[in-house]
Amino acid sequence: MVKDCQSVWNNCLHSIKEGVGEQSFNTWFSPIEPVKLENNVLTIQVPSQFFYEWLEEHYVHILRKVIHQELGPEGRLEYSVIVDKGNDKYKPFTINLPNNNKSNKPKEQQREQPLNPFALNGVDLSQQNSQLNPNYTFDTFIEGDCNRLARSAGYAVAKKPGITSFNPLMIYGGVGLGKTHLVQAIGNEIKDTLNGKFVLYVSSEKFTNQFIDALRNNKIQDFSNYYLHIDALIIDDVQFLGGKERTQEIFFHIFNHLHQNGKQIIMTSDRPPRDLKGLEDRLLSRFKWGLTADLQQPDLETRIAIIQNKMESDGIHIPEDVIEYLAYSVDTNIRELEGVLISLIAHASLNRKEIDLELAKQTLKNIVHDIESEVGIDFIQKTIAEHFAVKIDDLKAKTRKKEIVIARQVSMYFCKEHTNHSLKSIGYHFGGRDHSTVIHAVQSVNDMMQVDKRFREEMEELKKRFKMKKV
Ligand SMILES: Nc1ncnc2c1ncn2[C@@H]1O[C@H](COP(=O)(O)OP(=O)(O)OP(=O)(O)O)[C@@H](O)[C@H]1O
Numbered sequence: 001m002v003k004d005c006q007s008v009w010n011n012c013l014h015s016i017k018e019g020v021g022e023q024s025f026n027t028w029f030s031p032i033e034p035v036k037l038e039n040n041v042l043t044i045q046v047p048s049q050f051f052y053e054w055l056e057e058h059y060v061h062i063l064r065k066v067i068h069q070e071l072g073p074e075g076r077l078e079y080s081v082i083v084d085k086g087n088d089k090y091k092p093f094t095i096n097l098p099n100n101n102k103s104n105k106p107k108e109q110q111r112e113q114p115l116n117p118f119a120l121n122g123v124d125l126s127q128q129n130s131q132l133n134p135n136y137t138f139d140t141f142i143e144g145d146c147n148r149l150a151r152s153a154g155y156a157v158a159k160k161p162g163i164t165s166f167n168p169l170m171i172y173g174g175v176g177l178g179k180t181h182l183v184q185a186i187g188n189e190i191k192d193t194l195n196g197k198f199v200l201y202v203s204s205e206k207f208t209n210q211f212i213d214a215l216r217n218n219k220i221q222d223f224s225n226y227y228l229h230i231d232a233l234i235i236d237d238v239q240f241l242g243g244k245e246r247t248q249e250i251f252f253h254i255f256n257h258l259h260q261n262g263k264q265i266i267m268t269s270d271r272p273p274r275d276l277k278g279l280e281d282r283l284l285s286r287f288k289w290g291l292t293a294d295l296q297q298p299d300l301e302t303r304i305a306i307i308q309n310k311m312e313s314d315g316i317h318i319p320e321d322v323i324e325y326l327a328y329s330v331d332t333n334i335r336e337l338e339g340v341l342i343s344l345i346a347h348a349s350l351n352r353k354e355i356d357l358e359l360a361k362q363t364l365k366n367i368v369h370d371i372e373s374e375v376g377i378d379f380i381q382k383t384i385a386e387h388f389a390v391k392i393d394d395l396k397a398k399t400r401k402k403e404i405v406i407a408r409q410v411s412m413y414f415c416k417e418h419t420n421h422s423l424k425s426i427g428y429h430f431g432g433r434d435h436s437t438v439i440h441a442v443q444s445v446n447d448m449m450q451v452d453k454r455f456r457e458e459m460e461e462l463k464k465r466f467k468m469k470k471v
Pocket residue numbers: 140141142143147173174175176177178179180181182270306334335338
């Protein structure tokens with residue numbers, strides 16, 4: 001009986017469907033078209049190189065199995081990859097799945113209507129901007145000891161994206177220290193100097209949501225196409241990818257593809273790669289390929305320069321002693337410093353007062369009160385859950401998984417150290433545990449800090465976030 005490619009492929013699909021979930025089947029197998037069957041070689045057409053890579057990595061065994069089932073041990077599978085007309089980035093090629101020594105000539109198929117690389121989840125993004133804030137530039141980013149390395153690496157990358165060895169460039173640092181500002185400055189600089197480059201800024205959270213939407217709507221192809229056409233990808237807060245396995249997988253492929261094609265990748269994180277929790281090793285090792293630079297807490301001189309610069313650009317004069325007072329008092333991060341300045345200006349204009357030392361002190365007192373009240377049990381639980389990439393609910397649940405137990409004990413420890421809640425009240429907020437559990441948690445954390453230097457440093461870093469500020 002002569003077999004035709006469609007019926008062979010249909011049989012293959014039938015077996016594949018049993019072996020993979022419905023969603024995976026719809027995403028990765030439904031879009032495939034059988035093209036021909038010749039000499040026991042079935043050729044299938046896949047929509048993109050990315051698609052092929054994904055099948056290779058995730059479904060090669062099942063494909064091999066079904067091809068052997070249908071065509072016998074000599075059966076082979078070849079891919080034909082659609083390339084966009086006029087786009088020489090994607091070289092046509094064919095690949096043999098089963099072990100086979102014969103070389104195959106690449107085959108190419110032209111799509112009459114090229115895929116729109118700028119379509120994502122049904123929306124044409126070609127006209128949209130890069131999601132960059134035009135105010136975040138190198139000019140407005142004050143240089144100081146706390147950020148010198150990161151800033152100059154960023155500047156080098158901005159001038160030669162994808163060409164320097166700083167690829168990827170990973171900027172990390174605590175809350176409000178200027179990560180977003182710096183990476184957006186890089187993006188704006190690339191756009192200004194290298195006209196026509198497709199630069200995209202996206203938060204990891206948004207990336208994840210777009211991916212989930214694409215999965216839900218069977219638009220993975222659009223999703224990957226969109227990201228594979230980017231010249232410089234800026235992805236903020238990669239720690240949020242922790243624990244999100246499928247999002248990490250697609251990001252891994254996008255990362256590889258962009259990197260291999262000399263495109264620039266810029267990332268931020270609130271901690272160094274070695275402390276990123278819930279991220280696959282293969283992704284972490286790639287994060288270390290380029291340069292990792294940190295942003296530290298701003299030193300006094302930088303804080304003074306930031307205040308002066310801000311006031312100058314807003315056309316507001318404030319006396320030297322006030323600048324110094326503010327710079328001395330607010331030493332945690334720049335966002336907080338900016339918040340204090342905004343409040344100060346608001347107080348002065350509402351009360352029709354001159355900005356002087358007295359007003360500055362008064363303003364700061366109110367703000368310190370607000371900041372202190374933020375450090376409650378909820379805030380600590382949220383911060384620690386994010387840090388350890390676990391769910392807040394798990395902190396309150398009965399689960400005894402090691403990583404959750406540690407996160408729970410650390411949270412209890414900080415609640416004891418940084419809030420006025422009683423042991424009983426703390427236990428209550430962790431799923432109704434009793435006060436002896438809290439005592440045990442505090443003791444365990446203290447013990448671990450004694451014996452484990454790395455853990456102690458991690459705790460010191462976390463502590464900064466809960467530091468109660470006093471004027
Ligand atoms: N070196 C700097 N010079 C001038 N302004 C700065 C500098 N660093 C940070 N800022 C300002 O401080 C504010 C907070 O910075 P940004 O949002 O970039 O911090 P972040 O590290 O990304 O914080 P988060 O971790 O919360 O996302 C912004 O308004 C930014 O413009």
